[in-house]
Amino acid sequence: MVRTLLAMELKKAFSGRWFWLAFSVACAIALLDAVSVGYYELTAGTIGIEYADTKYYPFSVDSCFVNWISMDAGQPMANLFYLLLPLLASFPYAWSLRKELDGGYLQNVLTRAKSKDYFASKYAAIFISSGAAVAIPLVLNFLVCACVFPMRVPDVFDMTMTCMPPDGLFSVVFYNNPMLHVVLVILISFVFAGLWGTAITSLSLVVKNRLAYTLLPFLFLFLLEYLNLNLINHYGFLISLTPFEYLRGGGAPMNPHPVVMTVEYVLLLAVSIVSLMAVSKRDAL
């Protein structure tokens, strides 16, 4: 039964126009970033390389692991992608539970299926669709960059150009196994987007207006960013509190801190689990 429900919910999530809208916007930004990085490489990026002895000292900066959207600080599209990421994650299917509650669809389903099964499938579909709307464009960007740049392993001696300090998050993985670093960064973004989607769904159980429950958390992130940049950083704590920066593999003005990230992920997860448990006990009538 759970499998049938999950398949049904996934089909609804991935065929909806809101998923395709978010996915298209994210893909457009990711592709524009890859094209602009590639264009820069073809025009300005190679100047001077012919004079260097690349046989004995290959430029590790000239690598897809350094130039893909998550590590690239030189293109504005990379910044735009991460600024819009939470908004795009809330578009695909996070609104569906509120709509089903208001429209009476939920009562019909709950007479035919166990409420726990249904809500678990619903939350899983929201998690997967929100994550996919963000993670697939990241994969797409990496693939396009890999078509333009060689897969050179970044060298720690080039760290001023790779935007990854030695004490950065996952820096050991980045300099030793960059492919694993790409997978980790995409996975972290996927999980954040999924949890953000389910947290928005949880909020929709309390707040009825779709604009309010979708946009207010997004505006709250900007408030957090403002407090981060203007107050917390000012007193010497150079850590990043918002996903605008900590989801990026590198190139952000502040270092991602594993504790901050864990706390925020656990908070989002806790909100989702508590609301899932509460809504599962709800009477269908």
Added chain:
Amino acid sequence: MSRVAKMAVRDARLGFRRTLPAFLLFSLLLLVQLLSFDVRTSGRPERTSQLGVGDGVCVLLYGSDPFAFNPSDPFRVPALWLLLVLAILYASLRYASSDFEGPGIQVILSSGSRWGWWLSKCFWCAACSISFALLILVVSAGYSLCSGGGASLDVSASTFSLLGNDGHEISVGSPKTALFLLSFAISAVALSLLQLAVSYRFGFLSGFLVSGIVVLASVFAGTPIMLGNSMMFVRSALLSGNAVGIATSFAVPIAVSALSVLVGGLCFKRMDLMGGDQNDDRG
């Protein structure tokens, strides 16, 4: 009183009542920024006087220089400016969306004029955006008077220096600051009308997504088409010859506003109000 005027008065009355919490939170945020700037810079040698009204406006709407790659100093987004502009857009759209159901639909039917209803919503968006711009001025004036900074709209060179614009020794006179505030208000109106036009055709979330992308992209691209550029103090022609010119910062938003009202009205006139599921999807 004409039908349009009646509907506009209704929208203004209901809209400002429902948006009151947003106005209060917005004022609080402005005060926090002014106070924190004051505290942070009080001991600095560049600080020569208390913040005047113009200084306050500059601190609140300063924005940031256009995006430039520097590996040793990564670009920082102007978080406060983004928050203020996005909050204005959200507040104007919030009432428009909540009035597109139940009693709001009844008003369309009973008035018998879709154009009238549409124009009254445009009036609401304009009134809301201008009110937020005025609020910035009022809070700056209130703070300045309380802290003994004076009532002048002049922006001192020391304020620019404290905001990180060390390369310029520029002070801006009162007329230019007033002109900038006017261009801020007109650009905010244009953005909110643009998102309103998109909203009734493609959904309210889509409307916010479009205006949000324009605002966020403005941070990175210094072209006048990106309306956010006319809303940042640092990018207006008041400060830099390379930035958005005064004439452009008025012409582009006025053109966008006129197009949005016209195209949005035409689309709204043809819209199926009994769309059921389709209307639910408008968010």
